[in-house]
Structure formats: C-alpha cells, structure tokens
Amino acid sequence: MTGFSSLKVGGPADAVIEPATKEDLIRLVSCLTAEGVPWQVIGRGTNILPADQGVEGVVIVLGRHFAAIQEVVGEGGSRQVQVDAGCSLTKLVRWCAGRGLSGLEFCFGIPGSVGGAIVMNAGAWGGEIAQVICEAEFLDDAGHLEHRLLTRNDFCYRGWRHPHGKVVVSGIFIVSSDEAPDIVERCHRYAKARAAKQPKGVASAGSFFKNPEGVAAGWLIEQAGLKGLRVGGAEVSQVHANFLINRGRACADDFYQLMRVVQVQVREKFGVELSPEVKLLGRWYQGGARDGKE
Ligand SMILES: Cc1cc2nc3c(=O)[nH]c(=O)nc-3n(C[C@H](O)[C@H](O)[C@H](O)COP(=O)(O)OP(=O)(O)OC[C@H]3O[C@@H](n4cnc5c(N)ncnc54)[C@H](O)[C@@H]3O)c2cc1C
Structure with a gap:
C-alpha cells in the first residue's frame, strides 16, 4: 500500500482494483459482497495508515476515472456543482474558479479526493464540507445506488454521524457566483498560508490527530x-x-x-x-x- 498512502507505508493488499466506470464499480462491489470477499474503498490515501501486515481483501481505489465535474441547477435556480468522488479537491476548486463559482476555496490544497473529503468532512480556514454539500450518491454493499439529501446534521467534526452507504460515488455542492480573479486570489492566499504552516517535501497524512474541543x-x-x-x-x-x-x-x-x-x-x-x-x-x-x- 506504500504507493497508495501519502505516508508511504503499508504492506500489500490482497488486491487493489481501480474501476474504470460506475458500472464496473457496481459489478465489482456486488460480486465481492456475494462472494464474501472483504473490501473497502479509498481515494488519494492522504488520511490512512495501512498496516505493515497489509490489507485483507480488495482495496477499491476511486481515482482519475471518477473525476467528472458538471454544473447543475438546484432548487430555485441556485448554482450547484456535481462531482465524482475520485476527483481531486484542488482540481474541483480550479474548475470552479475558472467558471466564477465560489464556495469551495477552503478545500484548495487539501490533497484528497472528493469522496474522501465527504467521508472525513474535510475542512480548513473555517470552512468544511458539511457547510457546502447538499446531496451525495452512495453505493451500498449489495451494489445499490442511492441519492440522499444531506444537511450539516449528517456530519460531525472530521466525519459522519451516520454513514449512509459504503461508497460515496459523487457529491453535489452549493456554490455562488463571484469574480474569477477574487476566487483565485483567495485560493492563493490559502495556499501561501498552508505552505507557511506545514512541513514541505516530506510524506505525511496532514494533521494526524483530531483537535480536542477548544484546543489545537x-x-x-x-x-x-x-x-x-x-x-x-x-x-x-x-x-x-x-x-x-x-x-x-x-x-x-x-x-x-x-x-x-x-x-x-x-x-x-x-x-x-x-x-x-x-x-x-x-x-x-x-x-x-x-x-x-x-
Ligand atoms: C499535506 C496534507 C494536508 C492536509 N490538509 C488537510 C486539511 O487542511 N483539512 C482536512 O480536513 N484534511 C487535510 N488532510 C487530510 C486529507 O487530505 C483529507 O482528509 C482528505 O479529504 C482525504 O481524502 P482521500 O481521498 O485522501 O481519502 P483516503 O485517505 O483515501 O480515505 C480516508 C477515509 O475515507 C474513506 N473513503 C475515501 N474515499 C471514499 C469513498 N469514495 N467512499 C467511501 N469512503 C471513502 C476511506 O475508506 C478512509 O476511511 C491533509 C492531508 C495531507 C497529506
């Protein structure tokens, strides 16, 4: 798993599979569950510590094949962005900036995938996924897809309150219109602050521990x-x-x-x-x- 974890550690998984399409993913999950083969899903591996003894069963990686982004119209004509779980957060923010869509800048520079960010309720600079997500598509053990509306109450600090399904396949985020240069300027400001605070050029998983109530x-x-x-x-x-x-x-x-x-x-x-x-x-x-x- 060293190649799949940002900490650059971990023994081998029995198998690592990167599905190329949603249909492949559904078939794979249904098949593994039916055969009783353990499996789990990861994104960019920037928040995992895989054991030296390896991982039993199949690790499913949602990566570059699950990276589609599109603008959709929400209730009352509001602007929303639908994105597949394997898309990198930074790519998503850049895509939004190029179209004058604001709201996700706090994610700029977090090295994970959209799916990992939803599961972890990733956040920075006072923003977190729970504030901007309104819907997600989940896949359960048996390979059934389900869309669910989400609110802040579905999340807690760096996580879910109640997981809805084993795999997050995509998410829909609420955005608003802004001038592209202003969005880019905010991203640069965050990137600069990040570079000043964090170690450079070494493998890590970002913050290793959660912040206890009221203290870093x-x-x-x-x-x-x-x-x-x-x-x-x-x-x-x-x-x-x-x-x-x-x-x-x-x-x-x-x-x-x-x-x-x-x-x-x-x-x-x-x-x-x-x-x-x-x-x-x-x-x-x-x-x-x-x-x-x-
Ligand atoms: C240098 C650095 C800086 C960081 N800065 C921040 C920061 O500012 N704020 C912050 O919140 N985090 C930060 N992180 C941590 C990490 O990037 C985030 O938690 C990120 O959202 C994890 O995404 P991932 O794709 O890497 O998830 P992974 O590490 O691959 O997985 C994390 C967890 O999510 C699950 N998971 C992943 N994808 C899916 C999916 N599609 N469906 C279901 N479950 C899934 C995995 O099973 C695992 O339990 C940082 C990490 C690094 C290395």
Whole structure:
C-alpha cells in the first residue's frame, strides 16, 4: 500500500482494483459482497495508515476515472456543482474558479479526493464540507445506488454521524457566483498560508490527530515537548507538531508506536485524550502490530 498512502507505508493488499466506470464499480462491489470477499474503498490515501501486515481483501481505489465535474441547477435556480468522488479537491476548486463559482476555496490544497473529503468532512480556514454539500450518491454493499439529501446534521467534526452507504460515488455542492480573479486570489492566499504552516517535501497524512474541543492538538503536542520525537523513521514534525512525518524509511508500525507515545504523553501532561484523524486500514492488532496478537 506504500504507493497508495501519502505516508508511504503499508504492506500489500490482497488486491487493489481501480474501476474504470460506475458500472464496473457496481459489478465489482456486488460480486465481492456475494462472494464474501472483504473490501473497502479509498481515494488519494492522504488520511490512512495501512498496516505493515497489509490489507485483507480488495482495496477499491476511486481515482482519475471518477473525476467528472458538471454544473447543475438546484432548487430555485441556485448554482450547484456535481462531482465524482475520485476527483481531486484542488482540481474541483480550479474548475470552479475558472467558471466564477465560489464556495469551495477552503478545500484548495487539501490533497484528497472528493469522496474522501465527504467521508472525513474535510475542512480548513473555517470552512468544511458539511457547510457546502447538499446531496451525495452512495453505493451500498449489495451494489445499490442511492441519492440522499444531506444537511450539516449528517456530519460531525472530521466525519459522519451516520454513514449512509459504503461508497460515496459523487457529491453535489452549493456554490455562488463571484469574480474569477477574487476566487483565485483567495485560493492563493490559502495556499501561501498552508505552505507557511506545514512541513514541505516530506510524506505525511496532514494533521494526524483530531483537535480536542477548544484546543489545537498541535499546540498540546508542542507544549508536551514532543516536536522532533522519533520512533524509527516516523517523527513529530518540527514545523507543525500535529504532522507525523516519514523521514524516509518509516514503516506503518513506527507511526503507530509514535502515535501511542504522543497520546500517552499528552494525556499525562494535560489529561486530554487525542484521537487519530487518520484511519487505520488493514491487519492491525490490539496494542500495535509488534504485539503480534489479534
Ligand atoms: C499535506 C496534507 C494536508 C492536509 N490538509 C488537510 C486539511 O487542511 N483539512 C482536512 O480536513 N484534511 C487535510 N488532510 C487530510 C486529507 O487530505 C483529507 O482528509 C482528505 O479529504 C482525504 O481524502 P482521500 O481521498 O485522501 O481519502 P483516503 O485517505 O483515501 O480515505 C480516508 C477515509 O475515507 C474513506 N473513503 C475515501 N474515499 C471514499 C469513498 N469514495 N467512499 C467511501 N469512503 C471513502 C476511506 O475508506 C478512509 O476511511 C491533509 C492531508 C495531507 C497529506
């Protein structure tokens, strides 16, 4: 999975399949479910920690084949954008900017896919997916497609309240008209701020931990004196303490062990429990991979 995770770690999946069409995806999902083969879907892999022991079953990647974007007319003639789950967020924002469609600029520079962003309720600079999405298309285990209207109540901080189906196939976002140069200017401002705050040129999954209520996880980690802490090739970034980075030769278990050390130290110092924003994928074991017990 190293090639499919932005942390550049993880053992092999039994199979990785990138369907080329929606029909292929539906056939694949129905078939795997009917045969009892475990499967899961990922997008750009920018928020996952796949286990060194690999991933059982099939990993379905929704990528470049699921990247169509079109403008649609919403209720009362409002402007909306429908986009397939595999489209990159940055491509979507650029597409909107080129047509004078505003509202999604906060996503500019988040390296994930639209599907991953919907599932994670991705956000930045005060914006989040929950504020701009109005509908999504889901595929269930049995291969049935369903459109659902969505509101903010369907989401929580960096996630869903109740998942509606196993695969997000597409989403519809509410946008508004604005001058293209103003949209582009906002995107550049966000990109500049991002570049100033985040480590450059190293593998990471962005913010590793969710921010606890009222406080930034990065602040807690920094105040606990953990910047630069290393386990194997995984390190707490010196630039942004909530980024755990791959120094080049990290394995997934290095990240897992580093995550545990950070959690323990922050709990001991502040009495605050940090929970990972990053999703553990594959053959992980209770207490970490090295324990070797399920
Ligand atoms: C440098 C960097 C900066 C980042 N900055 C931000 C930021 O500012 N704000 C923010 O919120 N996040 C940020 N992230 C995290 C990440 O980019 C987002 O969470 C992104 O939305 C994840 O999308 P993805 O396609 O990579 O999802 P993946 O990592 O592939 O998957 C994440 C989860 O979503 C599920 N999933 C993915 N696609 C689908 C689908 N189509 N249907 C059903 N389930 C699916 C996966 O099973 C997994 O559980 C950053 C990451 C990096 C590396």
